[in-house]
Structure formats: structure tokens, C-alpha cells
Amino acid sequence: MMNKSQTSFHYSTLKILTASDFSQRKLPLMCARGLKEGPDIWLTACGHGEEIGGMAIIHEVFRKLRKKSLLKGTINAIPLMNPIGFETANRFISLSGEDLNRSFPGKATGSLGQRIAEKIFSTILENKPSLVIDLHHDWIHSVPYGLLDAPIPDLDPEAMSLCGEYLKKTGILVVRDSETVYGSLSHACLREKIPAITLELGESYVINEKNIILGLSAIWNLLVYLEMVEPLEERFPIMPDRKKSGWGELMYHNLPLTTKAGIIRYFVEPGDRIRERQKIAQVYDIFGRPIETLYGKHSGILLGHADNSAVYPGKQVFAFGYQLPKTDAI
Ligand SMILES: [Zn+2]
Structure with missing residues (x-):
């Protein structure tokens, strides 16, 4: 369907399993397509079932896209990657106790976590995206920051340096992980030479409206940099202010x-x-x-x-x- 912003939206689902009561378990897929060719961005959230805020941030990005035009490219999203954990306020996939964000790139014949990861990963990889932004949350007492994967020699240096460039453009704190997190979505993407960054946006469990605005602003700042959208009229302060405090990469x-x-x-x-x-x-x-x-x-x-x-x-x-x-x- 087309709206007045000339952006086309398509919402669909991706089947992940049939449950014992024959119900179909599915993941939501959202897609906004601009009129011109451009970067293909993926936003993912709620891989940890209790980290709910990222889902609301993706909803807000799409709400804004309905009002503003997507000037070029495509924005895809999976706002809820772990519905089984989400329904029981559980970080893990409740049925198998697995951490979905340690199960990538996944395996079609593997464990439940690997099977779900494989469905997600193969869907994301279909069009070799320009960037994957995975949204996460942290302790109640935490500030928002962006996380870059630890540099290891077998990761593509070009994809790694693009991650640093993109994360700086969000305006939030840039933190380099000190350890390689094998099985994470970002690591699996980087292994395929796809730039991927993780945003840690404050507390889990409850949606903190301040962090939703901040997450939206961070993603929008990056989309402006990629010339995919116009800047927002409202200016939301990013806390802590990286520019003012002079923090570089931490x-x-x-x-x-x-x-x-x-x-x-x-x-x-x-x-x-x-x-x-x-x-x-x-x-x-x-x-x-x-x-x-x-x-x-x-x-x-x-x-x-x-x-x-x-x-x-x-x-x-x-x-x-x-x-x-x-x-x-x-
Ligand atoms: Zn997480």
C-alpha cells in the first residue's frame, strides 16, 4: 500500500514452528520501501525476550516513516525475534532454555534456538543488507550506548570500519566490546561481511519512554547520514552527550x-x-x-x-x- 509519504509498507510473518496444539508460531516482518534504490537496512529487536523496548523503538521508526518519506532504500525489521521468551518475560527461548543471541548463524537441522536463528539469519541475508542494527537492553541502572564487536582478524576490516562510522553517526556513546561474542547476530553478520551494530538502550522489562525517544533519535540520525530520510523537526537530546563530553571510542x-x-x-x-x-x-x-x-x-x-x-x-x-x-x- 502507498501512503502520502510515497513510501510503501508491507507487513508479513515468518513461520518458525508448529506448536503442540498445532498453533503456528511466527515472527513479524516489517518492510518500508522508498521510491529510489538505496541502502537496505535491517532493524531487529527482542532477541532476548525481556528486552521489550527495542520493539517499541522499531514501531516508532515505522510510525515516523509513515509521516515522512523514505527518500531511498529499504528498511526491514523483525521487532520480535523471540516471541516464546517474550510471552514469559524470559531472556531465553523458554522451551529450550537457549540464548537466541548465542545461536547465530543458526542451523536448519540443529537445536530449536539454532533453527529459529537460521530462519532469521537466512531472511536477513537474502538481499545482502547494507547494515543490521540489533536492539538490546541492559540493567535498570544503565545508560544507552552502542556496541561494536571486538576486532578479531577473521572479521572483514571494511565491514568493521563501516560499523564504527555508522555508530558514531547515531550520536550515542560508542563502546568497543572487549570480548568476542560468538553466536551473536552482529558477529554472524560480520562473518558474512555485513556491517552490524548493537544498541544497548537502557533497561529491560518495562518500556522507558525516554529511551524509546533516544533509540528513535539514534537510528534516525544514522538514516539522515545515509540520506534516507530528512531530519526530524524535533531535536531530542542524546544522553550522555558524546560530543559535549568529548568521549571517543570507549x-x-x-x-x-x-x-x-x-x-x-x-x-x-x-x-x-x-x-x-x-x-x-x-x-x-x-x-x-x-x-x-x-x-x-x-x-x-x-x-x-x-x-x-x-x-x-x-x-x-x-x-x-x-x-x-x-x-x-x-
Ligand atoms: Zn540483549
Whole structure:
């Protein structure tokens, strides 16, 4: 169907399995096509069932596209990749307990997770897209940021450098992952020389309207850069402001972990600047005695802290974007 914006929209479904009650389980496919040829972009969300906000961000992108024209190219989306987890507010595919975002590129004869991943991945790959943007969410106490895959030699350098260029254009913090996440959608795309970035857009479970606007703005900024859309009239501030704060590319870092069991009290908030050796949290035993102090390992920004203050030895309680030379091993 055509609307006044001269963009054609097509919504369909992709069958993933027949359930025991013979019901058909399907994924939603959304497509907006501009009048002219141009980049082919994929937006994906809710691969982790409890990370619901990305679905709303995709809805908002398409709502805007109905008002504004898609000047060129195609925007495809799968707003809900893991409906089985979504219905039970579960990160995993509830039936098999698998993490869909560790199952790519998938396998048609493999486990349930691999089968669903294969359906998604082969659909995305059909037209060799220009870019895949996978939307994710994080702890309740976390700031939005964009994640680049860790550089490893067998990934295509051209696709990797395009990812960095595109992510910078979103306006949000640019963080380089410190570890390779095998089986993630972005990693599987990069292996096929397809640029892919991950956006971590604040809390899971509940839709935070502020983060929806931010996610929409970040994606729209990139589409403007690709000359696929006109800028929005409204200007939404991107927090934390990467330009104002002068952050370049940051390195994801989860250290220090806790080494004692007890309760943790945080002295810093997501978005705070962190200095090396800054006191950032204290762990107490169950009599209230301080047993461990945690310090920043490098200077950078606090991306988030864990939602649960009960800790044990080896628990990850922080996510940082540290300012490190790219070559530094973590
Ligand atoms: Zn996720």
C-alpha cells in the first residue's frame, strides 16, 4: 500500500514452528520501501525476550516513516525475534532454555534456538543488507550506548570500519566490546561481511519512554547520514552527550568483580565519569561490617550497575566504558 509519504509498507510473518496444539508460531516482518534504490537496512529487536523496548523503538521508526518519506532504500525489521521468551518475560527461548543471541548463524537441522536463528539469519541475508542494527537492553541502572564487536582478524576490516562510522553517526556513546561474542547476530553478520551494530538502550522489562525517544533519535540520525530520510523537526537530546563530553571510542570493561559475599552499596551512578582508583562501591557483610572496597580500574564512564545488591565472589556488578588504547588487552 502507498501512503502520502510515497513510501510503501508491507507487513508479513515468518513461520518458525508448529506448536503442540498445532498453533503456528511466527515472527513479524516489517518492510518500508522508498521510491529510489538505496541502502537496505535491517532493524531487529527482542532477541532476548525481556528486552521489550527495542520493539517499541522499531514501531516508532515505522510510525515516523509513515509521516515522512523514505527518500531511498529499504528498511526491514523483525521487532520480535523471540516471541516464546517474550510471552514469559524470559531472556531465553523458554522451551529450550537457549540464548537466541548465542545461536547465530543458526542451523536448519540443529537445536530449536539454532533453527529459529537460521530462519532469521537466512531472511536477513537474502538481499545482502547494507547494515543490521540489533536492539538490546541492559540493567535498570544503565545508560544507552552502542556496541561494536571486538576486532578479531577473521572479521572483514571494511565491514568493521563501516560499523564504527555508522555508530558514531547515531550520536550515542560508542563502546568497543572487549570480548568476542560468538553466536551473536552482529558477529554472524560480520562473518558474512555485513556491517552490524548493537544498541544497548537502557533497561529491560518495562518500556522507558525516554529511551524509546533516544533509540528513535539514534537510528534516525544514522538514516539522515545515509540520506534516507530528512531530519526530524524535533531535536531530542542524546544522553550522555558524546560530543559535549568529548568521549571517543570507549572499551567495554566489567572489572572489578566482587570477591566477597554480602551486600553492595554503590557510590556512583550510570553516566558518571570514573577516575582510576576512584572509590566506586563498598561491600558489607550481613552484620554491616565493610569487607571490600571497589575502585575504578581506569578512567572512563560508568555504563551501568547490577540491579541486585546481593553479591558473591566473582559477580559482575559494573559495566564501564573505559578510555583505553585499542591494543590494551583486558
Ligand atoms: Zn540483549
